[in-house]
Amino acid sequence: MQEDFLHYVWQQQYFDKASLRTQEGEELTVLRPGFRHQEAGPDFPSARLRIGEVEWNGAVEIHLRASDWYRHQHQLDLRYDQVILHVVYTADQPVRRSDGSLIPTLELGPRIAPELLSTYEVLLAAPAATLPCAGLLPQVPSITRLSMVERALLERAQRKADTVLALHEQLLGDWEATTWHALAAGFGFQKNTEPLARLAKALPLAVLRRHRHQPLQIEALLLGQAGFLENLEEPDDYSTALQREYGFLRHKYSLADTALHAHEWNFLRLRPANFPTVRLVQLAALLHARPTLFAPLLAADKVTTLEAFFRAPLPAYWQNHARPGKAGSLAELGRSSAHLLVSNVVVPLRVAYSRHVGQPELAEEAINLLTQLPAEHNHLLAPYEALGFDNKSAADSQGLLTLHRAYCQPRRCLHCAIGNRILRQNTLVS
Template identity: 70%
Template sequence: MKEDFLHYVWQHQYFDKADLRTQQGEEITVLRPGYRNADAGPDFLNARLQIGEVEWNGAVEIHLRASDWLRHQHQTDPKYDQVILHVVYTADQDIVRTNGSLIPALALAPRIALSLVHTYLNLVDTGATATLPCAALLPRVPIITRTMMVERALLERVEQKADDVAALHEQLGQDWEATAYHVVAAGFGFKKNSEPLARLAKALPLAVVRRHRHEERQLEALLFGQAGFLADAALLAEDEYLRKLAQEYEFLRHKYQLAPAALAVHEWNFLRLRPANFPTVRLAQLVAVLHARPVLFNALLTAADIRTLEQFFLAPVPVYWRQHYRPAKPGKVPALGRSSLHLLIANVVVPLRVAHARYVGQPELIETAVALLEHLPAEHNYLTEPYELLGFEHRSAADSQGLLSLNRAYCVPRRCLRCSIGSQILQQNLVLG
């Protein structure tokens, strides 16, 4: 059992309250259980309880064992002096505040239905290979509950990505064009190379990129040089194009006093990627967009439909990278595919628009931004497939993004108690039990 189960039980008051008493024998009436505290300090704040003849307002702290109070070092922290009730599964010892006064304790072990405990344990202790810990119990859950949970998970995912964009915007001096540059660059890394491309954007300032956007060769030299792909002397010796590109890069690097090759080749991920997804291919596609689109942010913000956004990211790459997957390694390279275009819209455009809508205080634009996902086809992969097999609706990218968020934020870490589906199963257990 984990402590979050007791949090859930206390928050929803899912325990037998008949003749409720502290370990010291004083009668307890719960007038208000309090509100979950997401910051440091006691677990529930602003609780209102009647203990004996006295009505108390304060905090409630929750542990599996009363002695966990000492293990967590609360006995030396004045923040916990506001605790008016120590709710535990097992009361194995008395606990006092920093001034020596006894904290009333309530032991829940004999008051929680065993059927509720067993259902909870069946959820969280499901084998790690099970995608949905609730799969066997899912038929009990109404379709509307599943749908609403997927929508909630979608919004949480979008909000988290928008939070990241907002933080980046703040770091960049509230410059939306620079923010768009960084977000687009990271987006072209997709899943495997997002972090190296984000670092590349930091190593190659937008001010430098702007000066050379009109010269594709110079832009190509700057990005590939800073990415570390023009540092192999053997490759340069056998490939004249790369050798000239490296010479151009060295000139520009000295001109702008850039640190040499901000990344090394080994920092890029090629393993288990199809050649069309190699970082060198994605880097060439980024060069194409930066060269063809003189303004990033306003174009991404005002594009009226999916087709316009697709065209924004579809720009002709430098000729060399249409014929090479890697430096000096010939091969015909396909153009950016529709699935990749849609991922860029989902992971770049939508979060960027949501972050901007929040910044300018126009919440109606958030709904418009998220609605873009409903016009994109669903993304089918090994993470979404189990949910489809269990009857979850999956018709658009909005559903895909919601299912991915449900999987990563709730199912994998077994946060069933924070999930509406898991909560519904436990509530039904109370009724059926």
Template identity: 70%
Template sequence: MQEDFLHYIWQHQYFDKTNLYTEEGEPVTVLRPGNRNADAGPDFLGARLQIGEVEWNGAVEIHLSASDWPRHQHQTDPKYDQVVLHVVHIADHIVRRTNNTLVPTLALATRIAPELVQRYQALIAAPPSALPCAPFLAQIPTITRAMMVERALLERVEQKATSMETLHQQLGGDWEATTYHALAAAFGFQKNSEPLARLAKALPLNVMRRHRHDARQLEALVFGQAGFLHETAETESDSYLASLRNEYTFLAHKYTLAATALPVHAWNFLRLRPANFPTVRLAQLVALLHARPTLFDALLTAADVLTLEQFFAAPLSEYWREHYRPGRVGKVTSLGRSSAQLLIINVVVPLRVAYARYVGQPELTETAVALLNQLPAERNHLTEPYEALDFSHRSAADSQGLLALGRSYCEPRQCLRCAIGSHVLRQNRVVR
């Protein structure tokens, strides 16, 4: 048994409360169990309890064993002087506050239904490769599943929006710069997100803005600062790259950029198809920056997914339509539809939600999340187990919710925080 299970039991009062007595022999009535404390100190704050003839308002501390109190040094910590009840599974120790007064202890070992413990143990004992609630899902109402997936989706969107807010603050409250940095990192599509985020820092937007109408200068800045313009045996006879190299040398000196340029080894090519090479993504990013004079306003006001997909499909320059790497010939296309859809999921939606918070217009959050319902569902090895168990999977809203459910609840075995896991624990019969 883990301590968080006792937290769950106390929070929901899932134990036998008839003839409830402390270990010291005083009757207990729980008037209010208190609220979970996410900070340092006792586990529940604001509890209201009748112990003996006295009504107490204070904190409740939870432990598997009463002896965990001295093991955690609570007897010397003034934060725990506000504890009015020590709730434990096994009472194996008398506990006291810093002033040596006794803390009443309530033991629950004989008051928790064995079936409840058995269901909990079945959840946490599931192998890492399995969904812990899989054996119970046939008994879970469809609406419970749907509501939990939606809750996980909203939590995922809010987390991404919080990251966007942090970026916005770091960039001095400039929404256009925030969009530029967020898009740059997202153009890395996981394997090259980190170096592309570094590149955006090494190429400030105010520099890029001055040359946005000249595609060749933009390419010189981006590919030079990314470390791809150094002459090699493959590129020594390439006149276009030579012109970019000369342009970059001038601009790097003008804006003092050379010190922050990335080394070419910062980029990942391994196990990527040429269409996903970082050089191709950089060319597509340059095309977008050149073709679209403003980023933030366009992404904020686009009415639907089709408009956004068209926004991201900026035409490549002549050289990069024919080269997938400096000096290497190969056909390259503009950003594909599926890649544009990933940018909508990972940049546009959280950007809109972050802005909705900033201006205090929650209705903008609803329209942002609604974009996910217009996108097709993502299908991969992370969503497959849920599809096999008949979870709804019709749009990107579903797949994003399932990804969040897996990463935030199923993988870390946070079943006690999940509505599905909670429903399993409340069932009347045990699945063996």
């Protein structure tokens, strides 16, 4: 058993409350269990209890064994002097505050329904390769499953929006610059997200915009600052021109100290279409073709509009070169890549903006874009599909993947609406 289970039992009050008494023999009534606290300090502050004839307001601390109080050194921490009840599975010894006063103890072990505990143990002991609730899922109504997948999807969007808002604050409230940074990281497509995010910091949008009408100069800034214009294997007229432009611009804007190096980028196990040099050229084409970034991404209500936004024509040189001075094929940004940018850049950006301006309906519109994208199908999603979960769009896929990674894989069934439903149906309390 994990302590988290006792937190769940106390928070939901899923235990037998008939003739409830502390270990010291005093009658106990729970008027308010308190609020789950994730920070340092007692687990459930703001609790209200009646112990004997006295009503108490304070905190509840929870442990598997009462002796854990001393194992965790709470008797030395003044924050725990506010504890008015020690809730434990096994009361193996009395505990006292820092001033020596006795803390009332409630032993929950004999009061938890065996059905609840056995169901919890089944969920916890499920093989790692399976869904913990797979065998119990028929007990769960489809509406509960659907609402949990939707909740997981919203959590993913909000978590990504948190990152965007932090970036927005760092950039002093500039949404256009925020979009540039988010878009640059997005063009890394996981394998090169980190170096592209650093490149965005090394190349302010204000600098790039001054050269928007000169594709060669934008390419020179991006490829040069990324370290791809050094030691060319087969220099040609175009790559030499890029070197010359970058040399001038690097000096003009004092860029040398923040430049990256070619070895910092990942090419391993990437198809040529995903090479970082290719993505940088596509990003340069986008900056050249689009006068602004944020407003069009905010306004688009269809994925097809966003696909067209990301589809920027490339200069002739790049139609048969994948790297400066090296032959190879290069194409405009593909449809599947555009869809990834919608999911990982556009939707979080718009959800962040909706929170910033206090208009939740904008977040709903952003997330609705995911319903226009095709579903993903992989080995992680296959078990959910086999159990009857819908997976008809990217909204379903992202919700299910978040459900898997944030709840099923780490066995956080106590925090999942599906797990809660299963446990509640196997709970017998008075």
